[in-house]
Amino acid sequence: MVTATVPAREAGLAPGFDLERVRADFPILSGEIRGRPLVYLDNAASTQKPRAVLAAIEGCYGEYYANVERGVHSLSQRSTAAREAARETVRCFMNAPSSEEIVFVRGVTEAINLVAQTFGRRRVGPGDEVLVTGLEHHSNIVPWLMLCEERGATLKAAPLDDRGEVRLDEFERLLTTRTRIVAVAHVSNSLGTVNPVKVMTAMAHRHGAAVLVDGAQGAPHLPIDVQALGCDFYAFSGHKVYGPSGIGALWGRGELLAEMPPWQGGGGMIRTVSFSEVTYAPPPHRFEAGTPFIEGAIGLGAALDYVTALGLPAIRAWEDELLALATERLAGIPGVRLVGTAPEKAAVLSFTLEGVHPHDLGTILDHEGIAIRAGHHCAQPVMERFGVPATARASFAFYNTAAEVEALAAGILRAKEIFG
Amino acid sequence: MSDLRDLYQEVILDHTRKPRNFGVPAAANRRAEGHNPLCGDRVTVFLEVADGRIRDIAFQGAGCAISTASASLMTEALKGLSVGEARDLFRGFHEMVTKGAPEGAQDLGKLAVFTGVREYPMRVKCATLAWHTLQAALDQQDRPVATE
Numbered sequence: 001m002v003t004a005t006v007p008a009r010e011a012g013l014a015p016g017f018d019l020e021r022v023r024a025d026f027p028i029l030s031g032e033i034r035g036r037p038l039v040y041l042d043n044a045a046s047t048q049k050p051r052a053v054l055a056a057i058e059g060c061y062g063e064y065y066a067n068v069e070r071g072v073h074s075l076s077q078r079s080t081a082a083r084e085a086a087r088e089t090v091r092c093f094m095n096a097p098s099s100e101e102i103v104f105v106r107g108v109t110e111a112i113n114l115v116a117q118t119f120g121r122r123r124v125g126p127g128d129e130v131l132v133t134g135l136e137h138h139s140n141i142v143p144w145l146m147l148c149e150e151r152g153a154t155l156k157a158a159p160l161d162d163r164g165e166v167r168l169d170e171f172e173r174l175l176t177t178r179t180r181i182v183a184v185a186h187v188s189n190s191l192g193t194v195n196p197v198k199v200m201t202a203m204a205h206r207h208g209a210a211v212l213v214d215g216a217q218g219a220p221h222l223p224i225d226v227q228a229l230g231c232d233f234y235a236f237s238g239h240k241v242y243g244p245s246g247i248g249a250l251w252g253r254g255e256l257l258a259e260m261p262p263w264q265g266g267g268g269m270i271r272t273v274s275f276s277e278v279t280y281a282p283p284p285h286r287f288e289a290g291t292p293f294i295e296g297a298i299g300l301g302a303a304l305d306y307v308t309a310l311g312l313p314a315i316r317a318w319e320d321e322l323l324a325l326a327t328e329r330l331a332g333i334p335g336v337r338l339v340g341t342a343p344e345k346a347a348v349l350s351f352t353l354e355g356v357h358p359h360d361l362g363t364i365l366d367h368e369g370i371a372i373r374a375g376h377h378c379a380q381p382v383m384e385r386f387g388v389p390a391t392a393r394a395s396f397a398f399y400n401t402a403a404e405v406e407a408l409a410a411g412i413l414r415a416k417e418i419f420g
Numbered sequence: 421m422s423d424l425r426d427l428y429q430e431v432i433l434d435h436t437r438k439p440r441n442f443g444v445p446a447a448a449n450r451r452a453e454g455h456n457p458l459c460g461d462r463v464t465v466f467l468e469v470a471d472g473r474i475r476d477i478a479f480q481g482a483g484c485a486i487s488t489a490s491a492s493l494m495t496e497a498l499k500g501l502s503v504g505e506a507r508d509l510f511r512g513f514h515e516m517v518t519k520g521a522p523e524g525a526q527d528l529g530k531l532a533v534f535t536g537v538r539e540y541p542m543r544v545k546c547a548t549l550a551w552h553t554l555q556a557a558l559d560q561q562d563r564p565v566a567t568e
Contacts, residue, residue: 358484359459363542364424364428374459383460389460389462419428419485
């Protein structure tokens with residue numbers, strides 16, 4: 001017999017997974033701040049870690065830790081195998097063609113600097129151009145600016161419209177025969193805008209430019225398929241996808257990585273060394289000088305396994321519900337101005353409250369146990385574009401609840417009350 | 421301390437809503453700019469110093485309630501003081517917002533409303549931005565201030 005009950009999901013109140021059990025997987029979420037239950041809404045800055053990640057790191061240290069790639073002894077082989085298994089997990093997560101195209105890095109910042117300083121130095125010359133967009137994080141601006149200053153090139157930025165979307169007509173207009181590299185965020189960390197990176201990549205390729213996608217905010221919220229996107233480089237940070245901080249991954253197209261010179265020199269990245277000559281290891285090891293963050297890579301692998309098991313579509317669906325609810329609640333509070341209202345958004349909600357500076361709001365919400373970010377979000381050009389010195393930002397993860405969104409709205413009302 | 425009202429006292433909220441000595445004094449001869457790159461708060465402090473005494477003081481800028489009120493109350497507290505007295509007051513203020521005022525500490529007058537800041541280490545820089553800027557202005561030589 002078929003019973004016609006409306007699933008809770010359609011009522012907009014529950015995710016497609018057991019939220020209580022998921023929350024129980026994250027030890028920190030049962031903690032208190034100033035005597036109040038923690039409401040963690042600063043996920044765009046960094047996410048909390050499930051027990052699976054803690055266990056993977058403890059397992060590495062407790063059971064099989066040794067240096068990788070260098071030893072013939074059993075522990076070294078086990079550590080190496082575990083780290084390489086994590087590389088394969090990352091490959092799968094990004095749908096990259098080969099795990100030899102996955103370079104472990106500290107995070108997106110290091111990945112972009114690596115590409116700028118190796119690929120960029122060779123590709124960009126005097127009079128050339130690098131194109132970014134108006135919604136980039138400083139980490140996708142500064143390394144390119146440094147490269148352009150060094151090479152006598154020019155950095156250009158495609159402007160945003162009033163909703164916080166990149167103006168594609170302007171983006172295309174800024175692509176010229178001198179554009180060598182295009183670097184765009186998959187998702188804006190300050191506005192939540194999802195960039196149409198597939199379309200932008202196709203445009204850039206028509207002009208002969210290589211494309212790097214900053215996936216720091218993309219990886220936590222969207223399925224990544226580097227082959228479908230068609231880009232040339234894609235980077236993400238482990239700590240923003242429930243993994244350890246200090247580890248991340250850069251995917252690069254195999255033929256591009258093969259022609260790139262090393263970045264840092266040291267152990268692990270060489271084939272032969274004498275005092276007169278060095279030959280280098282092939283990718284990815286060519287770009288991984290020194291003893292790497294072994295347990296970090298293993299923890300990242302565990303984090304990606306966790307979110308994959310939970311299901312990326314279910315994660316996205318629930319985060320979209322939270323974002324829609326939060327947008328509705330906050331838009332209904334007089335004095336709240338939402339900053340970033342693109343139709344395609346991921347779970348980031350930036351706003352200002354009339355008469356209350358974001359830092360004061362952040363302190364008041366902290367008193368209620370609510371963690372948000374207040375400031376310029378390392379995106380000062382975005383703040384300038386929208387004419388605000390700073391914003392408050394609530395950013396959601398799949399472990400957040402509708403009740404936490406209500407707590408945020410109540411906290412904002414409390415701030416209004418204090419500031420009269 | 422658990423009550424937010426200890427941080428956001430009425431005096432602070434009043435000075436945030438209506439900052440005193442906001443602008444550029446006509447005879448200013450020293451000026452310094454302060455910037456907190458972490459939060460984007462900016463303040464410019466203008467002084468008219470003559471014979472080792474602060475004849476006039478004002479500020480401009482944009483920031484949170486704590487930094488705006490701190491700049492405003494600072495200008496009120498310093499007008500007419502000698503440069504030495506102003507530096508002493510900063511020392512006392514800094515000690516109060518970082519460590520708390522010890523027994524027998526100097527009387528900070530109205531500035532005592534910032535005593536609650538000590539409970540919020542992330543906000544100490546908000547309370548001291550104007551004062552650090554003042555110190556930079558005091559360290560300068562006298563010269564006419566360009567107001568652009």
